[in-house]
Amino acid sequence: MLKVIATVFPAALAVTLIGAAQVPPSPISTPVPLVTPMPPPTPVPIITSSPTPSPKPTATAAPITTPAPIVTPIPLPTPLVLPPDAPPRILAIRMSDPVLHSGELVNGTVVTSTNVASVEVHLGPQTMSVPRSDAGIFQLSYRMPHVPFFMRRTYTAAVIARNAAGVSVERDVRVSIQ
Numbered sequence: 001m002l003k004v005i006a007t008v009f010p011a012a013l014a015v016t017l018i019g020a021a022q023v024p025p026s027p028i029s030t031p032v033p034l035v036t037p038m039p040p041p042t043p044v045p046i047i048t049s050s051p052t053p054s055p056k057p058t059a060t061a062a063p064i065t066t067p068a069p070i071v072t073p074i075p076l077p078t079p080l081v082l083p084p085d086a087p088p089r090i091l092a093i094r095m096s097d098p099v100l101h102s103g104e105l106v107n108g109t110v111v112t113s114t115n116v117a118s119v120e121v122h123l124g125p126q127t128m129s130v131p132r133s134d135a136g137i138f139q140l141s142y143r144m145p146h147v148p149f150f151m152r153r154t155y156t157a158a159v160i161a162r163n164a165a166g167v168s169v170e171r172d173v174r175v176s177i178q
Helices: none
Strands: 002-008 013-019 090-095 105-112 116-123 126-130 132-134 137-143 154-163 168-177
Touching: 090 154, 090 168, 105 116, 105 154, 116 137, 126 137
Parallel strands: none
Antiparallel strands: 002 013, 090 105, 105 137, 116 126, 116 154, 132 137, 154 168
8 A cells, every 4th residue: 555645845845655665756757855955155244334324213112111119218307496494305216127137237316306405215124325416306326236036026115305304205116126
């Protein structure tokens, strides 16, 4: 039995005969090659600079990207001007990071009324004085020491502001130590 399979190539039609019987070639037909030879590669021209101007690029639609939102910190309020005998007030407390890590530099700012003479931060058994940088503005930079794993948790820090007469006001701030 003879099976004939026809395969179409881009340039020629090849007929392959598969089977036990061999068919003698016909004197009229010429054999068709099964593989079409590739033309030789065309040389690539070398581009050199020429005085002719290059064509202007056409306008294409650029993909629209939405810009990432810029996070700007809320500005701190200005210190409230109060007479020296008025009760002190804490207007704002800002920390560089509410989650503190061992070895991290922590920056903090406390804005108070102008009659505040001192500000302290109490965190557990530790008490730190916050230096005054201007009337009603107290700023602190502190490098966190190594904190053992069993002390890493969330604490409540007490920020206490006092006027010259010793009257105080307190505001609590939650701080996590990791």
